Amino acid sequence: QKEVEQNSGPLSVPEGAIASLNCTYSDRGSQSFFWYRQYSGKSPELIMSIYSNGDKEDGRFTAQLNKASQYVSLLIRDSQPSDSATYLCAVNILVGGGFKTIFGAGTRLFVKA
Amino acid sequence: GAGVSQSPSNKVTEKGKDVELRCDPISGHTALYWYRQSLGQGLEFLIYFQGNSAPDKSGLPSDRFSAERTGGSVSTLTIQRTQQEDSAVYLCASSLGLAGGLFTDTQYFGPGTRLTVL
Numbered sequence: 322q323k324e325v326e327q328n329s330g331p332l333s334v335p336e337g338a339i340a341s342l343n344c345t346y347s348d349r350g351s352q353s354f355f356w357y358r359q360y361s362g363k364s365p366e367l368i369m370s371i372y373s374n375g376d377k378e379d380g381r382f383t384a385q386l387n388k389a390s391q392y393v394s395l396l397i398r399d400s401q402p403s404d405s406a407t408y409l410c411a412v413n414i415l416v417g418g419g420f421k422t423i424f425g426a427g428t429r430l431f432v433k434a
Numbered sequence: 435g436a437g438v439s440q441s442p443s444n445k446v447t448e449k450g451k452d453v454e455l456r457c458d459p460i461s462g463h464t465a466l467y468w469y470r471q472s473l474g475q476g477l478e479f480l481i482y483f484q485g486n487s488a489p490d491k492s493g494l495p496s497d498r499f500s501a502e503r504t505g506g507s508v509s510t511l512t513i514q515r516t517q518q519e520d521s522a523v524y525l526c527a528s529s530l531g532l533a534g535g536l537f538t539d540t541q542y543f544g545p546g547t548r549l550t551v552l
Contacts, residue, residue, distance in 0.1 A: 353539065355540070355541075357541075364525060364543035364544065364545055364546055365477070365525075365541075365543050366543070367540050367541070367542075370540060409476065409477065411541075413539060416482075416489055416490045421467070421479070421482045421489075421490050422467065422479075422539075422541060423479065424469075424476060424477040424479070425476065426475070426476030427476045427477075
């Protein structure tokens with residue numbers, strides 16, 4: 322089982338719709354969770370981080386975390402064509418004397434105008 | 435302030451040659467990560483540094499790959515006897531790491547080095 326799993330997509334939604342991106346993780350000790358966006362040919366950039374169960378909203382983006390189900394999701398409201406990108410879920414896990422970040426393979430999102 | 439920088443931005447080499455990729459992290463960031471991304475694929479973790487130490491080297495694909503970090507700052511990823519399957523974008527990221535705390539750690543990525551092995 323992969324440590325962080327995402328549906329590779331592509332996920333296609335019409336402009337103005339809600340895009341729902343999902344991620345599951347295997348390490349129950351994980352404490353911090355991140356969503357990164359990566360445009361084609363560019364480096365990933367952080368969209369949101371979440372550490373507690375529940376919802377966290379930032380503008381059109383809402384991250385949801387359920388540690389019992391080992392599940393984290395990202396909702397994008399009023400999707401725009403400019404949201405078309407690959408969305409990477411990332412989880413921090415403890416390793417040795419520190420920790421590292423494990424990325425999922427990413428979900429490709431297409432927002433149709 | 436300055437972000438993460440990587441050099442070179444592009445590197446074309448012949449099979450069997452050695453290459454060195456450099457990463458300059460954001461000042462004050464104690465953690466540094468190397469990833470590899472092949473075309474259309476996700477991020478493949480290679481190695482993680484906390485300070486000058488590498489707690490996790492499990493992602494290095496083979497003994498042809500090595501990395502070091504000196505002075506808690508600049509890192510170099512070396513690939514010896516390059517093979518065509520090494521062709522990819524190599525991304526470096528830095529974060530506050532333990533200095534910032536597990537809960538708030540955010541990685542900032544450099545622009546990457548595109549490696550092409552002919």
